[in-house]
Every structure is written in C-alpha cells, then in structure tokens.
Amino acid sequence: DVKVTQSSRYLVKRTGEKVFLECVQDMDHENMFWYRQDPGLGLRLIYFSYDVKMKEKGDIPEGYSVSREKKERFSLILESASTNQTSMYLCASSSRKPLYAGSGGNIQYFGAGTRLSVL
Amino acid sequence: KQEVTQIPAALSVPEGENLVLNCSFTDSAIYNLQWFRQDPGKGLTSLLLIQSSQREQTSGRLNASLDKSSGRSTLYIAASQPGDSATYLCAVSMEYGNKLVFGAGTILRVKS
Numbered sequence: 001d002v003k004v005t006q007s008s009r010y011l012v013k014r015t016g017e018k019v020f021l022e023c024v025q026d027m028d029h030e031n032m033f034w035y036r037q038d039p040g041l042g043l044r045l046i047y048f049s050y051d052v053k054m055k056e057k058g059d060i061p062e063g064y065s066v067s068r069e070k071k072e073r074f075s076l077i078l079e080s081a082s083t084n085q086t087s088m089y090l091c092a093s094s095s096r097k098p099l100y101a102g103s104g105g106n107i108q109y110f111g112a113g114t115r116l117s118v119l
Numbered sequence: 120k121q122e123v124t125q126i127p128a129a130l131s132v133p134e135g136e137n138l139v140l141n142c143s144f145t146d147s148a149i150y151n152l153q154w155f156r157q158d159p160g161k162g163l164t165s166l167l168l169i170q171s172s173q174r175e176q177t178s179g180r181l182n183a184s185l186d187k188s189s190g191r192s193t194l195y196i197a198a199s200q201p202g203d204s205a206t207y208l209c210a211v212s213m214e215y216g217n218k219l220v221f222g223a224g225t226i227l228r229v230k231s
Contacts (some may be wrong), residue, residue, distance in 0.1 A: 003193070004162075023160060033218075043221040058218070090162055106151060108214070110162040 003027070006091050006111040013118050019078040020103045023091030030096040030112050032074035033108065034058075034066065037088040049074055050096070089114045120148045125209055125222035131200055133230050140194040140225045142209030147190050153219065154183050154194050155208040163208065167194070200228045 006021035027031065033048040035058075036094055045058030047066040055066050064083060067075045074093075091111040130136055144153070153171045155163040160225045167176045169192070178196040181196040182195040194205060206226050210219040 039222070042223040043210075043219075045218060048218060057160070094164075107165045107168050107209075108153065108163075109165065110155075112162040115160070 001025045004091055004111040006089075006095055007112050008114050009112060011049045012116060013078075013081050013114045013116065015080075015082055015118055017078075017081050017118075019081050019116070019118075021078075021089055021091075021116070023077040023093075024072050024078070025093040026072065027072075027095070027109070029069065029073070029093035029109075032068065033092040033094075034064075034074065034102070035090045035092065036060070037062055037090055037113075042053065043090065046076065064089050071110045083118050085116065086118045087116060089116055121149075121211060121213055121220045122207050123209060123211055123220050123222035125207075127225060129226040129228075131228045132158065134199060134201060134202045136183075136199050136229075138196050138199055138227075140196070140207050140209075140227070142192040142194070142222055144190045144192075144220075145185050146209050146213070148213065149187065149216055150212045152183075152185055152192050153210050153212070154181075154192075157206045157224070158209060159205075162174065163201060166207075177213065199227075201229050203229050 004025045013019050035043045037043045044060050049055045049068045052071050065077045075082045090113045092108045094108045124143045126141045153168045154166045157163050169185045180197040185192045200212050205225045207224045208224045
C-alpha cells in the first residue's frame with residue numbers, strides 16, 4: 001500500500017514564526033504536491049514538484065516556499081506565518097508512469113493532513 | 120481557467136438507496152478525472168480514476184462515468200450504507216503532470 005506520511009496532525013504557531021510541514025512517501029513517486037483546504041474554497045494547489053530539486057508554483061504560492069532535497073520528501077515552508085494561513089494542509093504524491101492495468105499510475109495518494117492554526 | 124462544480128452540495132438519504140453525485144467541468148480538454156472520498160478531519164482516499172479515453176470505471180458498489188464532450192461525470196453509489204457517509208470530491212487533471220483541479224465536494228449522509 002502507498003503511504004504518504006505528514007509529520008504532524010495538528011500544529012499551533014504564532015504569527016511571524018517560520019513553519020515547516022514535512023511530507024514523506026514510500027512508493028518512489030516522482031510527483032509530489034502541497035494543497036490547502038478551506039471551507040467554501042475547496043482544495044487549492046500551493047506548490048508541486050516533478051523531481052528532486054524541482055518545484056513549480058501552483059495557484060496560491062504567495063507566502064509559501066518548498067524544498068525537495070530527496071525524492072521521498074517534500075517540505076512546505078511558511079516563511080513568516082500569518083493568521084490567514086490557518087488551514088488544513090494536504091500532501092499528495094503520484095507516479096509519472098502511464099496508467100495501465102495494475103500500475104496505479106497517475107492516481108494521487110494523499111496524507112492524513114496537517115491542521116495548522118496560526119495565532 | 121478550468122472550473123469544477125459539484126451538485127448537490129449536500130445529500131441525505133436513507134440506507135439502501137441508490138444515489139448519484141454529479142460533477143461538471145468547464146474545459147473538456149482533460150487528461151483524466153478522479154473521484155475521492157474524505158472523512159471528517161482526514162485526508163483523501165482515491166476511489167476511481169477515469170482516463171479521458173474511457174467512459175466509465177467500476178469498483179464494487181461504485182460506478183463513475185465520464186462524458187468528456189459535455190464536461191460531466193457522475194458517481195453512482197448502489198445500495199448506500201451508513202459507512203458511505205463522507206465528503207465526495209471530484210478532480211480533473213489537465214495534463215500528464217497530474218495537477219488536479221478540485222470541485223468543492225458533496226457531503227453525503229446515509230441514515231440508518
């Protein structure tokens with residue numbers, strides 16, 4: 001079974017703090033993603049990565065950065081946390097292999113989420 | 120810009136009923152469409168993925184159909200059970216790179 005592990009389920013931080021959210025996957029997936037989920041707004045893509053040391057901005061990258069030094073790990077960084085970054089953060093990974101019977105390719109697998117509160 | 124809409128926003132049904140959840144998207148040039156389930160306070164679990172060249176996919180009591188030309192997908196749940204209660208999310212990928220655009224979800228409650 002694919003496993004995507006987010007380091008914390010709940011985090012409480014102060015405004016201005018630097019916050020690190022960690023995500024690790026164990027299926028050798030090339031693609032990794034960070035989303036945030038807010039009531040009424042759904043899931044929105046923050047950043048994604050196709051390979052080690054590669055990153056691309058999603059729809060709402062402002063106030064965030066990412067790091068992918070190893071294939072299995074993708075970190076989301078809030079440089080200076082603000083109250084409007086209070087949200088549920090979800091990490092996902094997927095394979096770049098084409099989908100064929102039994103390959104599981106293209107399916108995105110999600111972690112359990114980190115609920116971040118910035119006070 | 121791709122937009123994904125899910126109707127209804129919430130649905131409450133008695134146990135045993137068959138039901139249909141709807142998803143529509145504005146740009147038909149999708150690569151694939153994925154249905155997810157999310158339990159309260161949890162992450163997403165992939166239910167079904169339909170490639171753009173496919174018309175439907177089935178898994179157990181779940182059947183998802185895709186009409187790419189009209190920009191619509193449906194998720195059919197047969198013989199609903201209280202354990203099916205969750206939020207169901209539809210998402211489309213516009214390219215092989217697999218970036219997903221999500222709908223807001225349908226909150227399903229199955230009453231015993």
